[in-house]
Amino acid sequence: MNRGGEKIQDAVLITGAGQRIGYYLAKSFLQKTDYPVLFTYRTRHPEVDELLALGAIGFQVDFTSSDARGGVVKNIKKKAKSLRAVIHNASLWLSDDVIREGGGENFNALFQLHVETPYYLNMALAPLLKVSSENLTDIISLSDAGVKGVSSDHIAYLSSKAALQTLMKGFAKKFAPEIKVNDIAPALIMFNEEDDETYKQKRLAQSALGVEPGPEVVWQAVQYLMNSPYTTGTVLSLDGGRGVK
Numbered sequence: 001m002n003r004g005g006e007k008i009q010d011a012v013l014i015t016g017a018g019q020r021i022g023y024y025l026a027k028s029f030l031q032k033t034d035y036p037v038l039f040t041y042r043t044r045h046p047e048v049d050e051l052l053a054l055g056a057i058g059f060q061v062d063f064t065s066s067d068a069r070g071g072v073v074k075n076i077k078k079k080a081k082s083l084r085a086v087i088h089n090a091s092l093w094l095s096d097d098v099i100r101e102g103g104g105e106n107f108n109a110l111f112q113l114h115v116e117t118p119y120y121l122n123m124a125l126a127p128l129l130k131v132s133s134e135n136l137t138d139i140i141s142l143s144d145a146g147v148k149g150v151s152s153d154h155i156a157y158l159s160s161k162a163a164l165q166t167l168m169k170g171f172a173k174k175f176a177p178e179i180k181v182n183d184i185a186p187a188l189i190m191f192n193e194e195d196d197e198t199y200k201q202k203r204l205a206q207s208a209l210g211v212e213p214g215p216e217v218v219w220q221a222v223q224y225l226m227n228s229p230y231t232t233g234t235v236l237s238l239d240g241g242r243g244v245k
Ligand SMILES: NC(=O)c1ccc[n+]([C@@H]2O[C@H](COP(=O)([O-])OP(=O)(O)OC[C@H]3O[C@@H](n4cnc5c(N)ncnc54)[C@H](OP(=O)(O)O)[C@@H]3O)[C@@H](O)[C@H]2O)c1
Pocket: 015, 016, 017, 018, 019, 020, 021, 022, 041, 042, 043, 045, 061, 062, 063, 064, 088, 089, 090, 091, 092, 093, 109, 113, 142, 143, 144, 145, 185, 186, 187, 188, 189, 190, 191
């Protein structure tokens, strides 16, 4: 990969892959496919070093800075001749209480991360996707199943994820037929370390299947979208049957 300064081809880019779902996706691409992996991270968790050791190319970036966004695109173009897929995974899960305490900065961060960054990266990286040697190329985002419902405590967060879904549909129309553009809308995938038992039971009870599935189901959904020649402009629910509960 990138030996002797030669640019890599048909790479997969995953944002926010320094931990959890993004990390799992990056590691799965490295271990189960031949695609080179580019990833972004904000904090240097041990998982970042693991991905680098497996051959991925990482870029440290805080997407709330437009200069940093521009810088990462430049670096991606230095390393990669073409892209097979872009996966918008980086995210912040903030309640309205946290936003109120933190002021406008937190509100802006949600929209910078979930809307402005995917918009900018889609525009900037589409030329690399269009020159992939593969017939199918993809842009995939991760939104949230909560967008279908109504929340009174994550209003800003869900609004930004709803905007992400709308943005992706617009790009599906703009980039067809060369690039497929889809969103995955997950409900509970993985608990956070700090989640207590009461919270866990409440979340588990929200779906018909009632399990914490883990990141493998996101990998499966990504594989489905990347392998399908006939799916674009969709929001794929990954919610354990929340709608039939
Ligand atoms: N986990 C679930 O059950 C669940 C449910 C519904 C939807 N989703 C969606 O699935 C995706 C992955 O979920 P996850 O739980 O793995 O997310 P996560 O643990 O919160 O990881 C997201 C990553 O985004 C990075 N990030 C945050 N702010 C950033 C910024 N300003 N600039 C650059 N990177 C930034 C974080 O970096 P740091 O490491 O520095 O914090 C983090 O590594 C997200 O889009 C999420 O909304 C997940």
